[in-house]
Amino acid sequence: MDKLKLRASIRQRRASIPEDERYAASVQIREALLDQPWVQMAGLVACYWSTGAEPATHGLVFALWKHGATVMLPVLRDDLDLDWAVYDGPDTLAPGRFGIMEPVDVRRGVDAVRTAALVIVPALAADRSTGVRLGQGGGSYDRALARVGPNVPTVALLHDGELLDGVPAEPHDRPVRYAALPGGIVRLGEGRPAE
Structure with missing residues (x-):
């Protein structure tokens, strides 16, 4: 199946998941991540503000921030590259391009992601054996x-x-190295649970 058809199929399936099930799945994903020592020890985390039927990250971003991590969120540039800015609580977000919430903090530049100890990204799917993710296409x-x-x-x-x-x-x-699902964290390339 090509990328366009696979994207369309997954988007359609996601849209059919009842909101309460999506919420419950997002809570399970958040808790599974927060249980990982490598998440707990990450001082600087690059994450994203979820939209639509994506697994929700709002609670995850807030929990990481409340536990003392510095959380950077992306700011979409005109060339579709990602700049980064620090999240400093829910009141520090404003609608950006395409209506996606972005931090109002100072932009740190596209290379700021190099300094992150953990990077959490959106995906429509991921390959169990290679870790290749299917994104939105940009x-x-x-x-x-x-x-x-x-x-x-x-x-x-x-x-x-x-x-x-x-x-x-x-x-x-x-x-990517890991996939976080409602059932837990899977290390990709090996198809076994994360340590």
Whole structure:
């Protein structure tokens, strides 16, 4: 299946998930992540503000911030690359491009993601064996992931059924190391639970 068809299929399926089920799944994903020592020890986290039927990150961002992490959220630039700004509570967000909430803090630049100890990204799906994620098609997060060091945990948040045995890939696609699902954290490339 090509990327366009796969994206359309997943978007349609996500839209059919009842809101209460999406909420419950998001809580399970948040709790699974917060239980990981490598999440608890991350002082600087790059995350995102979820929209629509994505696994919700609002509670996760708030919990990371309340537990003392500095959380950076993306600011979409005109060239579709991602700048970064620090989240300092729910009152420090304003609608940005496409209505997505962004921090009003000083922009840190596209390279700020290099300093993160943990990077959490959106995805429509991820490949169990390679870690390649299927994004929305703009390439923004592939550019950001290309700047992240090889030892930094990178995590895609997914609904059940979105961890696949094959995701179409192109040369610019960047893999992630983990998938966070309602059932727990899976280390990609090995298909086994995270330690």
